Amino acid sequence: MKASNRKVMLEMKLFEGEGLLVMMSMLGFALAVGIAVYIGIYGASISPEGNLERAVSFDAAIALFILSIAAILPVSGLSSRKRTVFRWIFTLTVLYAYAVETIQHFRGINPRFSRVGSAADSIAGALFGLDSLLIIIATVLLAVPFYRKKQPGERPFLVLGIRYAFFSTIIAFASGIWMIALQSRYTGEAGNLIVLHGLGFHALQALPLLGWLSERAADKNHALRRIHFGGFSWTIAILLIGLQTALGRSVFELTALPLLSVAMLLVWLVAVIAAAFDLLRPTAVSANPSSHSN
Numbered sequence: 001m002k003a004s005n006r007k008v009m010l011e012m013k014l015f016e017g018e019g020l021l022v023m024m025s026m027l028g029f030a031l032a033v034g035i036a037v038y039i040g041i042y043g044a045s046i047s048p049e050g051n052l053e054r055a056v057s058f059d060a061a062i063a064l065f066i067l068s069i070a071a072i073l074p075v076s077g078l079s080s081r082k083r084t085v086f087r088w089i090f091t092l093t094v095l096y097a098y099a100v101e102t103i104q105h106f107r108g109i110n111p112r113f114s115r116v117g118s119a120a121d122s123i124a125g126a127l128f129g130l131d132s133l134l135i136i137i138a139t140v141l142l143a144v145p146f147y148r149k150k151q152p153g154e155r156p157f158l159v160l161g162i163r164y165a166f167f168s169t170i171i172a173f174a175s176g177i178w179m180i181a182l183q184s185r186y187t188g189e190a191g192n193l194i195v196l197h198g199l200g201f202h203a204l205q206a207l208p209l210l211g212w213l214s215e216r217a218a219d220k221n222h223a224l225r226r227i228h229f230g231g232f233s234w235t236i237a238i239l240l241i242g243l244q245t246a247l248g249r250s251v252f253e254l255t256a257l258p259l260l261s262v263a264m265l266l267v268w269l270v271a272v273i274a275a276a277f278d279l280l281r282p283t284a285v286s287a288n289p290s291s292h293s294n
Helices: 003-010 019-042 052-075 080-106 119-148 156-182 193-201 203-214 220-246 256-280 282-287
Strands: none
Touching (some): 019 052, 052 156, 052 193, 052 203, 080 119, 156 193, 156 203, 156 220, 193 220, 203 220, 203 256, 220 256
16 A cells, blocks of 8 residues: 555544435434424324334434444545445445335334235335345444554554444344344343344444543553453443343343443443543643544
8 A cells, every 4th residue: 555545544534534424324313303203293103013113213223323334434444445335335225224114114014024014015124134234244344454453553542442342233233133033122031132232233332432532541551451441341241231132031130140231331431431531631632732633
């Protein structure tokens, strides 16, 4: 790679050049808000299978996911051409996901596991599954360059947080495939895979945030340990929630696995708060006058 291209890559900032993905995210949030207003007026249930509350949560969740992808794509180290490929894959797959989830629920049809829909609805649901698979593949491929980045100066603290985040994201995708196989979000007597699914995806916000905050730390070695501590704790929490769900039990019961997972999440939270306080210290700012602005 030419030195000039490398220099441009090192200077990349979060969201830079990803206006299209940000627009896709804003579309999802707008859909979620619009449907929520509709629910407030007319209610969430549409016979025979439609549930607009699920459309709200799905559209908002996908919007947050694609916003996270827009944030980290510029620091992936990918060439402009490869970034364009990823950008359009995510754009088209997310547009289809928004459309199927929203339209089908408004028609009173379960977009994934319909028992009353027509053949066309079954085809739309099957394509929805393929669409989800494409998103999974694209996300896994996007994760690869982050694990290959070894060059100094390429925002190592942020990249480390992203590496931890992708591990939890893969678990979230696995839970999604699990739901498709079961044709339901429920497993065992009280297990609900949607909790594991959602919390796994939130790693894409929680762990890069820790890395981003740690970039401004005065003590780099301490900041590095803090990222590992917070990232590892989050990962353990996800694994514990996955185990509790696999046992067919609720993650909200007051037993050992859920309580331990909450403790691990609190460790992550303490790490984030510590990093935030570190950011506010004048010494941290003066020690890093050339730190990244976003």
